[in-house]
Amino acid sequence: MSTSLVVNAGSTSHKLALLELTGEERLPCLWQTRIDWGGAQVGGLLRWRWGDDPWQHDTLSLDHGRRDALAGWLAGTLPTLMERFPITAVGHRIVHGGERFQESQWIGQGQLAALRSLIPLAPLHNKPALDTVELLLNLCPHIPHAGVFDTAFHHTIPEAAITYGLPMAWRQQGIRRYGFHGISHNHMARSMAAATANQDLRLVSLHLGGGCSACAVRGLRCQDTSMGFTPLEGLIMGSRCGSVDPAILLHQLRHGWDLDSLETVLQHQSGLAGLSGISEDMRQVRQAATQGHAQAQLALDVFFTALIRAVGSAVAVLQGVDVVALSGGIGEHDQTLQQDLLAHLHWLGVRPARQAPQPPGGHRWRLSGAGPVEVWVVQADEEGAIAQEVARLLENRPPDNPSPGHRITGKPNRTT
Ligand SMILES: Nc1ncnc2c1ncn2[C@@H]1O[C@H](COP(=O)(O)OP(=O)(O)O)[C@@H](O)[C@H]1O
Ligand SMILES: CC(=O)OP(=O)(O)O
Ligand SMILES: [Mg+2]
Incomplete structure (x- = not known):
């Protein structure tokens, strides 16, 4: 084995x-x-x-x-x-x-x-x-x-899409978009290509978990993604701010904030946590919003607005779309977000499901009705x-320097 x-x-x-x-x-x-x-x-x-x-x-x-x-x-x-x-x-x-x-x-x-x-x-x-x-x-x-x-899947993104509008000297330091959640986006692309039997699928994949990112994929090759030089850019996340005007940081630096405090705010005290003042956990934010908590509702609205902006951007990059796929803890389980997204994407040709989506039995299922543009859920399987x-x-390729006693021979190791 x-x-x-x-x-x-x-x-x-x-x-x-x-x-x-x-x-x-x-x-x-x-x-x-x-x-x-x-x-x-x-x-x-x-x-x-x-x-x-x-x-x-x-x-x-x-x-x-x-x-x-x-x-x-x-x-x-x-x-x-x-x-x-x-x-x-x-x-x-x-x-x-x-x-x-x-x-x-x-x-x-x-x-x-x-x-x-x-x-x-x-x-x-x-x-x-x-x-x-x-x-x-x-x-x-x-x-x-x-x-x-996580970064490996994004090495196919065209140069224009990984390049920031920054001077050569900065770019030569390796400052560019890398993109993350690539293991999951790649898995979603392969899973949806198999489900639709379309190897040239135009896919907008949305990984929404602790961190959140969107990706534009065509034919299993990544064309663009919302995360950047670090996993802080892009969508609103549990505790991360997502994209903000960089001049906000300059402004705060001028007003006495130091590096460590800025990092703490942007990484740990922003996103759903910072907006709602309640939690970075989507379930708790949603529950509070249901009970009338105005800042929790604002957090959900800001999260959703960033999400649909990213979908629009990815659709434009792909010049169309066949499937929008959701994954990650929020993407797979937050039924309110799923239904809001379906309703919002009617302009794209997404049709409502004829019946309520069946309880997830498998590892991927269609949320929308069948049609030219479909919305699916793909269970994240980064471990797989x-x-x-x-x-x-x-x-x-066997490991370069197998340790003494290691039995790799170039074939899968059979230790039993
Ligand atoms: N039933 C649910 N409804 C809404 N959000 C959920 C639900 N279950 C899990 N989540 C959210 O999923 C997020 C965690 O995602 P997950 O992908 O498991 O984490 P990680 O990024 O650490 O791998 C949390 O915000 C959590 O609230
Ligand atoms: C890259 C990233 O944000 O990952 P996670 O969602 O697992 O935190
Ligand atoms: Mg994760």
């Missing part, structure tokens, strides 16, 4: 899964865990299960911070996991790959410094991801580790997509 342990460090959660590398479109999941860091007062909320067994729940103490909580839990969990299943390789989601890491690759201690230098460009993501890479490199040094990058990349790496 060949397997991949996958780690997806998002801004609000850590998702881990052990997937069997069978070559199927959906890889069998042998074990999975989700840690939600949001409830910091009570601790990290942990859910885990074997295969399709019922979820089990636990809490991680955050007395010594997230990194230590994760380290203690991993040290206790890995031996149990490895007793039951072999781990052939580990795949890590790394959000920012910068100029250097343009595709999935094996990583080890030798790459850590270069990867760590990118932390300031994605502090909410690269930091926890690389902390986990380090922990797992120490806990399983004889297993190959792969980095799978990362495991597929690991399988591809195992098939094509």
Whole structure:
């Protein structure tokens, strides 16, 4: 049996899964865990299960911070996991790959410094991801580790769309649009191409989770995206501001704000959290709006306005659209947002569904009626997509410096 342990460090959660590398479109999941860091007062909320067994729940103490909580839990969990299943390789989601890491690759201690230098460009993501890479490199040094990058999918965006209107000297420092959530957008594009049997599909994909981004994809190639040099640009997010006039920062700097306080506001105290004054969690904002909380309602309206602007922009880039697809915690579950979007896109030719969308049974389903432009939900499967990349790496290229005792021979590692 060949397997991949996958780690997806998002801004609000850590998702881990052990997937069997069978070559199927959906890889069998042998074990999975989700840690939600949001409830910091009570601790990290942990859910885990074997295969399709019922979820089990636990809490991680955050007395010594997230990194230590994760380290203690991993040290206790890995031996149990490895007793039951072999781990052939580990795949890590790394959000920012910068100029250097343009595709999935094996990583080890030798790459850590270069990867760590990118932390300031994605502090909410690269930091926890690389902390986990380090922990797992120490806990399983004889297993190959792969980095799978959110930025990789966006390297097909035309130069004009990744270039900011900035002087050459800045652009030569690597300041340009990179784009993120690429693992998810790529998965959505492949999933929708399969669902519609159209390899030249014009897709607007919307990943709406802790972070939110829109992407214009044609024929599986990314043409444009809303996130930029960092995952702060674009749509309104849970706690991130999305696009703002950069002169606002100059204004605040002139009025005594320093770098760290500005970063805290833009990354942690803006978006739904800053607008509503309630929470970065969409469920809580929606609930408050339903109860008449005016700022919560404003947060929802600002979020939605940014979203439809981004859809319009992506449709213009693609010169039309066949499918608008939603994914991520908000995209998959927020039925009010789904219905508002359907209603708003009638001008595009989106038809209402004849009957209420059936409860999601599969991993993708159509929200709109059938027609020239359809709206779909695709369940995010970053873990599955990362495991597929690991399988591809195992098939094509063994790790550069297999550790002593490592059994990779150029074919998927069969440790049983
Ligand atoms: N039923 C729901 N309705 C609305 N929003 C939801 C629902 N379930 C989850 N969400 C939202 O999804 C977001 C988290 O998305 P997710 O993709 O799981 O996180 P991450 O980006 O950390 O991977 C939160 O804002 C959460 O409120
Ligand atoms: C890039 C990004 O914002 O990721 P997430 O939504 O997982 O926080
Ligand atoms: Mg996410």
